[in-house]
Amino acid sequence: xxxxxxxxxxxxxxxxxxxxxxxxxxxxxxxxxxxxxxxxxxxxxxxxxxxxxxxxxxxxxxxxxxxxxxxxxxxxxxxxxxxxxxxxxxxxxxxxxxxxxxxxxxxxxxxxxxxxxxxxxxxxxxxxxxxxxxxxxxxxxxxxxxxxxxxxxxxxxxxxxxxxxxxxxxxxxxxxxxxxxxxxxxxxxxxxxxxxxxxxxxxxxxxxxxxxxxxxxxxxxxxxxxxxxxxxxxxxxxxxxxxxxxxxxxxxxxxxxxxxxxxxxxxxxxxxxxxxxxxxxxxxxxxxxxxxxxxxxxxxxxxxxxxxxxxxxxxxxxxxxxxxxxxxxxxxxxxxxxxxxxxxxxxxxxxxxxxxxxxxxxxxxxxxxxxxxxxxxxxxxxxxxxxxxxxxxxxxxxxxxxxxxxxxxxxxxxxxxxxxxxxxxxxxxxxxxxxxxxxxxxxxxxxxxxxxxxxxxxxxxxxxxxxxxxxxxxxxxxxxxxxxxx
Amino acid sequence: xxxxxxxxxxxxxxxxxxxxxxxxxxxxxxxxxxxxxxxxxxxxxxxxxxxxxxxxxxxxxxxxxxxxxxxxxxxxxxxxxxxxxxxxxxxxxxxxxxxxxxxxxxxxxxxxxxxxxxxxxxxxxxxxxxxxxxxxxxxxxxxxxxxxxxxxxxxxxxxxxxxxxxxxxxxxxxxxxxxxxxxxxxxxxxxxxxxxxxxxxxxxxxxxxxxxxxxxxxxxxxxxxxxxxxxxxxxxxxxxxxxxxxxxxxxxxxxxxxxxxxxxxxxxxxxxxxxxxxxxxxxxxxxxxxxxxxxxxxxxxxxxxxxxxxxxxxxxxxxxxxxxxxxxxxxxxxxxxxxxxxxxxxxxxxxxxxxxxxxxxxxxxxxxxxxxxxxxxxxxxxxxxxxxxxxxxxxxxxxxxxxxxxxxxxxxxxxxxxxxxxxxxxxxxxxxxxxxxxxxxxxxxxxxxxxxxxxxxxxxxxxxxxxxxxxxxxxxxxxxxxxxxxxxxxxxxxxx
Numbered sequence: 001x002x003x004x005x006x007x008x009x010x011x012x013x014x015x016x017x018x019x020x021x022x023x024x025x026x027x028x029x030x031x032x033x034x035x036x037x038x039x040x041x042x043x044x045x046x047x048x049x050x051x052x053x054x055x056x057x058x059x060x061x062x063x064x065x066x067x068x069x070x071x072x073x074x075x076x077x078x079x080x081x082x083x084x085x086x087x088x089x090x091x092x093x094x095x096x097x098x099x100x101x102x103x104x105x106x107x108x109x110x111x112x113x114x115x116x117x118x119x120x121x122x123x124x125x126x127x128x129x130x131x132x133x134x135x136x137x138x139x140x141x142x143x144x145x146x147x148x149x150x151x152x153x154x155x156x157x158x159x160x161x162x163x164x165x166x167x168x169x170x171x172x173x174x175x176x177x178x179x180x181x182x183x184x185x186x187x188x189x190x191x192x193x194x195x196x197x198x199x200x201x202x203x204x205x206x207x208x209x210x211x212x213x214x215x216x217x218x219x220x221x222x223x224x225x226x227x228x229x230x231x232x233x234x235x236x237x238x239x240x241x242x243x244x245x246x247x248x249x250x251x252x253x254x255x256x257x258x259x260x261x262x263x264x265x266x267x268x269x270x271x272x273x274x275x276x277x278x279x280x281x282x283x284x285x286x287x288x289x290x291x292x293x294x295x296x297x298x299x300x301x302x303x304x305x306x307x308x309x310x311x312x313x314x315x316x317x318x319x320x321x322x323x324x325x326x327x328x329x330x331x332x333x334x335x336x337x338x339x340x341x342x343x344x345x346x347x348x349x350x351x352x353x354x355x356x357x358x359x360x361x362x363x364x365x366x367x368x369x370x371x372x373x374x375x376x377x378x379x380x381x382x383x384x385x386x387x388x389x390x391x392x393x394x395x396x397x398x399x400x401x402x403x404x405x406x407x408x409x410x411x412x413x414x415x416x417x418x419x420x421x422x423x424x425x426x427x428x429x430x431x432x433x434x435x436x437x438x439x440x441x442x443x444x445x446x447x448x449x450x451x452x453x454x455x456x457x458x459x460x461x462x463x464x465x466x467x468x469x470x471x472x473x474x475x476x477x478x479x480x481x482x483x484x485x486x
Numbered sequence: 487x488x489x490x491x492x493x494x495x496x497x498x499x500x501x502x503x504x505x506x507x508x509x510x511x512x513x514x515x516x517x518x519x520x521x522x523x524x525x526x527x528x529x530x531x532x533x534x535x536x537x538x539x540x541x542x543x544x545x546x547x548x549x550x551x552x553x554x555x556x557x558x559x560x561x562x563x564x565x566x567x568x569x570x571x572x573x574x575x576x577x578x579x580x581x582x583x584x585x586x587x588x589x590x591x592x593x594x595x596x597x598x599x600x601x602x603x604x605x606x607x608x609x610x611x612x613x614x615x616x617x618x619x620x621x622x623x624x625x626x627x628x629x630x631x632x633x634x635x636x637x638x639x640x641x642x643x644x645x646x647x648x649x650x651x652x653x654x655x656x657x658x659x660x661x662x663x664x665x666x667x668x669x670x671x672x673x674x675x676x677x678x679x680x681x682x683x684x685x686x687x688x689x690x691x692x693x694x695x696x697x698x699x700x701x702x703x704x705x706x707x708x709x710x711x712x713x714x715x716x717x718x719x720x721x722x723x724x725x726x727x728x729x730x731x732x733x734x735x736x737x738x739x740x741x742x743x744x745x746x747x748x749x750x751x752x753x754x755x756x757x758x759x760x761x762x763x764x765x766x767x768x769x770x771x772x773x774x775x776x777x778x779x780x781x782x783x784x785x786x787x788x789x790x791x792x793x794x795x796x797x798x799x800x801x802x803x804x805x806x807x808x809x810x811x812x813x814x815x816x817x818x819x820x821x822x823x824x825x826x827x828x829x830x831x832x833x834x835x836x837x838x839x840x841x842x843x844x845x846x847x848x849x850x851x852x853x854x855x856x857x858x859x860x861x862x863x864x865x866x867x868x869x870x871x872x873x874x875x876x877x878x879x880x881x882x883x884x885x886x887x888x889x890x891x892x893x894x895x896x897x898x899x900x901x902x903x904x905x906x907x908x909x910x911x912x913x914x915x916x917x918x919x920x921x922x923x924x925x926x927x928x929x930x931x932x933x934x935x936x937x938x939x940x941x942x943x944x945x946x947x948x949x950x951x952x953x954x955x956x957x958x959x960x961x962x963x964x965x966x967x968x969x970x971x972x973x974x975x976x977x978x979x980x981x982x
Contacts, residue, residue: 040589044809046582046690047569047591049723081805081852083829090808149813278852280861283694283802285724 003245004208005238006215007173008165011180012158013190014130014198015059020155021129022050022093027156030196034135034150042155044089049284056157057100057290059189060127061298063159064101066183066305067122071295075100075126077282082275085149086131094160096279099126100288106183108175120176121164130156159189165204170234174227177201178329182306185331194226201230206251207241216241217251221265223258233258237265309334317347326355332369340376344383353379357397361404373407374400382410394467395419422468425477428461431469432477435460446482454478489514491969494560494654494708501559504548508541508559512603515561519605519652522972527627528637528647530566531574532606537561540603555601556715562597563653565644566607567614568699569688570594577690578610578622578640581810581817581836591688592723593657593699593716600715605653609643612838613807614664614692616640617910620901621840628897629671630970631936635894638668638910644702645672649970655712656702661693662795663890663914665700666926670889670939673928673968675709675956676702678914680947681921682727685720691806693799694725696918706927706957710734713949729947737950738957743777745955748882752788753913759892765930765938766888769959773886776962778955783882785874790867791916792908796844797851797864798919803841804848810836843904872920879945884955887913889926889939913941923949927956930965 017027023041040048064071078096104122132151161180167173181192181199192199206218221237224230236258241251255274256265304312306328313324313334328334337354344350358379362369382399385391391399391414402413413419422428435457436443445453454475461474489497489511500506516534523529544558564570567577569587571594576582590598598604611621619627619642627642629635630650637646641658645668648656658665660678669676678700689699701712717731749770754763770780812818812832819831837845851860878885890910900907917924922943929940940959944952 043814045588046575046577046585047587047688049687051722051724079805081808083808083811085813085825088809088814090811091805276854278805278849278854280801280805280852280857
């Protein structure tokens with residue numbers, strides 16, 4: 001690919017304050033009866049006025065500092081005017097020429113390379129209020145003639161993170177978003193759930209002519225509701241634009257919507273139809289002044305961020321870079337690991353089980369680790385059963401699967417299914433004798449010096465006992481028994 | 487005695503001394519309303535039942551020996567742009583007809599707590615846009631001094647109700663003169679506080695950076711006691727100031743010897759009515775006699791006030807009024823085919839022509855490509871206008887000007903000529919742009935027996951000094967206290 005792909009992102013994150021941005025309504029709106037989580041202020045009733053929630057500033061400053069931004073000690077609120085029923089005031093209180101945070105960055109790893117990271121610039125992070133939600137009633141066959149509006153989400157605080165057009169591929173954009181989510185989760189300012197809309201992403205994308213270096217016309221892509229769909233939508237849009245350019249045609253500046261069902265982007269509106277938001281300074285709010293001392297206090301109290309946590313995992317738990325990377329790729333995974341590591345000393349075994357079995361099951365069902373049916377405590381209990389020799393590693397995998405599916409603990413499952421290890425040596429020696437008798441060829445091979453035959457015989461014992469035999473014991477016992485024959 | 491004729495101060499004294507019950511007072515208010523309201527048409531909504539109930543409650547509390555509230559028994563009329571829980575708040579517009587506010591404005595809570603009895607909601611120019619109350623979507627209010635004339639605006643209903651003794655006090659709002667100009671036209675006292683002195687929470691916004699709530703009263707004392715109740719910081723209004731509020735009633739009583747008064751040259755120009763000028767000149771002579779020092783002063787950017795105001799106010803209005811779209815509450819068109827026609831028709835049918843004119847002007851001023859030349863430029867000029875005042879106040883304690891260029895004009899005289907109408911606010915608008923306080927008091931009458939208003943402008947948050955200056959004039963003026971003709975029969979009854 002000679003042409004250069006140029007992508008910039010605009011990411012909205014809902015800030016997890018207790019109350020809304022400009023009133024005392026709760027931010028816990030999901031699942032509530034429509035229009036019950038409202039008041040005159042967030043409904044924009046005549047005469048109501050906004051009062052800024054100080055917690056919003058704290059969370060937004062935290063975000064800015066974690067993303068290496070400069071925090072403006074004076075910033076301003078503007079009104080963004082537009083007519084749509086999700087906006088009860090017909091304007092959104094946002095920031096415009098002087099946002100709260102500017103000039104930050106995140107370093108992302110290079111694709112397929114261990115060379116130094118790539119720096120993605122963050123132009124600005126401003127704060128603004130969320131809008132309501134339109135509900136389009138589904139009727140049988142016919143298209144509904146009306147829509148309903150639910151204002152419960154109105155006034156939820158948002159931070160909009162705008163990046164420089166620094167991404168060179170859809171995958172970079174996806175990786176950035178994952179890292180961003182991880183950071184805001186560690187900060188505790190946003191849960192980063194793209195499916196539920198607490199983190200939302202729009203992208204600007206264009207193709208740069210490699211010969212002339214001239215930037216192509218950009219399109220904006222909206223409605224990407226998962227990390228995967230961001231990548232898919234951008235890949236689609238890259239292909240679409242490339243094709244247009246190959247055909248010698250021109251890309252039209254427009255806003256396009258990602259259609260998850262059909263895996264295409266669809267034109268929403270052209271540049272000509274773009275809104276004139278008629279921004280002007282919000283007269284109901286004075287300029288936002290932030291004390292330098294407050295900024296420093298927030299900086300000094302920033303929690304551990306993913307990068308630092310990863311280093312700590314390598315140092316404290318003696319994990320490989322690779323393991324530490326995966327185990328700190330989301331706040332919840334890191335927390336899961338650390339909760340388990342507190343009560344279990346063999347950290348490598350622990351990381352193997354989490355990264356192996358647990359993640360495999362979770363990924364299959366697309367479940368987040370917070371919803372894992374196996375708690376860290378239950379996982380440790382199982383690991384301890386292995387250590388004590390109650391179950392073998394192989395059996396443990398079956399036990400693990402049962403734990404995952406039923407949610408009960410390891411000892412319960414072992415008891416109910418009678419799958420403890422056979423520790424009775426007499427019983428085992430009987431089985432060994434039987435295996436030796438049944439496999440004279442392998443015995444002969446072993447006696448002729450073929451060590452491999454021993455493994456086969458051990459395997460037969462394990463099969464016979466359905467894996468319940470202690471492998472170390474079987475190995476020693478067979479070897480002893482065969483050597484005796486010689 | 488007819489208790490509706492008294493001032494708020496007189497009423498509270500009588501109620502405190504238990505010489506009259508709040509109920510009796512309120513009854514008199516309603517009998518006056520019954521007698522003359524059909525001529526004045528000051529009210530959009532009258533809440534007789536609740537008002538009488540409220541009065542009885544106060545009387546019972548007094549009987550029980552509870553503390554008598556500050557404004558016990560005072561009849562309050564509220565401009566229909568202020569939210570009163572459970573009452574219609576129409577802003578004089580069809581688009582908000584039948585909209586009932588679910589909450590109280592902060593000033594309403596304060597006044598109710600102080601024992602004021604809310605009589606009803608007063609007529610006004612639609613969304614406070616106008617200078618004659620002729621822009622009300624419902625009906626025209628008549629000036630009690632001459633029923634053929636306008637009461638001024640936009641708080642015309644409030645001013646007329648006070649002048650016609652249908653209420654003791656009223657609340658208005660002042661964005662470009664809407665308290666002071668109708669006070670001047672109706673011969674009463676109107677005060678526009680410093681921007682930030684009184685909470686705007688519950689004031690339906692016209693131009694947020696200019697709007698202030700202010701009292702309309704029969705005399706300066708009443709203005710002071712109203713200010714005592716409504717002033718102060720409100721956590722619900724981020725633009726309200728965190729500053730001490732003095733006792734304005736106490737500060738009334740101080741003399742004004744040595745008060746430095748500036749007279750802005752730019753306000754005494756072509757278009758100023760001769761009789762108005764004469765009345766102001768006479769008033770200034772009295773001030774001199776009382777020991778004030780008077781000098782001329784220049785406010786060089788005055789001439790830009792009107793265009794500056796009509797860009798900033800309309801820009802803010804275009805945004806503030808965008809929410810009236812037929813979706814959530816208020817008027818919705820009957821015939822629409824899609825969202826855009828719902829918006830277009832609702833707003834075309836729901837707003838009056840002056841409101842539409844200002845929304846279009848403001849939308850234009852904020853549009854991409856025009857913002858810098860109009861809105862931004864206007865903000866810069868606004869700063870220059872404010873600096874004019876800052877400089878003047880380095881030397882003078884107050885400035886005195888006419889409130890309006892003429893006494894009340896005739897109904898329909900200017901209604902089709904917006905620019906001429908706009909000129910009636912030429913002396914009041916700069917004060918809003920500068921965010922400073924001003925009071926309008928009566929300083930005489932024309933040959934046609936129409937009241938003439940005098941405006942005293944003060945330093946930011948120095949309402950105290952303008953109230954002082956106004957009170958001293960009121961006390962020392964030889965002007966015979968006149969009542970509009972419409973009230974003459976009541977005055978006669980008093981003689982008995």
